Amino acid sequence: GVGPSNAKTATDHIAVLRPHAWLMVGHCAGLRNSQSLGDFVLAHAYLREDHVLDADLPVWVPIPALAEIQIALEDAVEEVTQLEGYELKRIMRTGTVATIDNRNWELRDQSGPVQRLSQSRAIALDMESATIAANGFRFRVPYGTLLCVSDKPLHGELKLPGMASDFYRTQVSRHLQIGIRAMEMLREMPLERIHSRKLRSFE
Template sequence: MEEPNRIDPSLPTDALRQQIEVVCDRMEQDYANGFYSKLSVVRNWSKHNPELAGKIARPSAYRWYLRRELFKLARRGAELSVSRSRPRVDLSSPTLLELIDETEFDLTRKKVFLFGPERSELSIARLEHYTGTKAEDFQRYVLLTNYQMHMEAFAAQFPDSVTGNRADVQMPALHHRENENRGISIVNIGVGPSNAKNLTDHLAVLRPDAMLMVGHCAGVRNHQEIGDFVLASGYMRGDHLLDAALPPSVPITPSFLLNRALAHALDEAKFPYRIGAVYTTGDRNWELSIKQTLEHLRASRSIAVDMESATVAANGFRYRVPSATLLCVSDKPLHGQPKLPSGAKAFYNDTKQQHIAIAAAAIESIKGQFPNGLPNSDIRAPEESLMEGLDSTPDEDTE
């Protein structure tokens, strides 16, 4: 039996970081040799859960995150050690689905890592399959779109972006890489709430600092114009896709810090925008059954209709990933301005670069203000996984 690698919390900063690198190397070596790693944490200050342990899979995919979180725990005085755990599970095993079934899984129960190793393995494999890119290339800040033109605008703004070597992927991705994965990724998730859930289910395993939906919407207010931006202040979950996993009565709001950065970027650029609720539907042709939709729009005071934003936000809430929504009004069907080919091309050409530029500017602002990650206490339950809680302190411990 191999001896565990230990992290000494009393070490000076540079020595501590070096020791964490050795531990991360150990986890990657365990994984390469066909095993999960066991991370054990002892927190003498915790009255209820002083000792916890969890298993880590594919550590190279989120090594930046492990570095950051292990350093934070050590600086708080936690005793940390890593040892070899059980053999990795074959993803083709008939028992896999039983191991990752989240039906009865309590996402708020105290644990080291939010996801089990099998769930991490499967999600990373699917993420790489859908996007055609390595999980290690994903950055901390992720833009989600459903338009190829936004991918082109991103590539124009970040010409050094890397992508996969397959042209036939379902959800193409580009990654503007920076040290410690502090760059920006963009994924074309396609249209609809099912695609939004699919991608964010798997993306959450990589623990990004933020997800930002950049798409188009139908404007429903008189004083909105084609090309105006919409900044979501809340959501009407008309898609119902996650109702079983997250009751509709649970309030879902975007990250205040992300919204503040987006609003500042819009103000600086002097682009017109409106703040309000976004109604997300699962019906691409919602205009064809307008009566019920109108009732929902009036009741929720929604200012726009789309097909992904509420789903992304709801999954961000479930998996503790801060999110926000920046949409652009592409049509106004309630005002005799449906989306038609004649006007769509000009609109797309006029807005695509602006849209990506605003999103990127907001993210750069966030990175400057919060270099160690975006605080997420507003989407955390009283009992949470250890490797989070960017703005927590020891005396807040309720575990």
């Protein structure tokens, strides 16, 4: 991925165009043993360990999930995968996504980071999602996150070169198709539905 600093820079510039929504569709580390490579993660909360927006948006500010975006992403997964009910829930979990600023965190002493991840009940880890969502909240641009599990570092399933190429070949196309379908669904919604009241401050 591009990392949190570049994610902030990109969304800072995109926000000037006043988009009606933006989505984070990317890969993540799965933190639960019950997850499988290729499973989806629909973020409903964020653990901000990236620090790039701390001065602009303090970490004590909650970044809420936006129902309209969540529903569009879930419906897009259902439509593209042709799964529903329990079968859909089996490959897509909803939960907290943690975003960090250290690509090699798993190679260092894990006791501190792992404890925080456990306390937060995070189910996935990446380097951009919380940054993009927080900047969406900051600029009042509706946001959402759908990630795909590409490795499980806490459970010995690392993303090695050969595995990565096989994984990307089979998953990227479907994941991108889901993201595009979700944006099409959002485009068909009335703007007043997309622009959530959760993003407005006191009048």
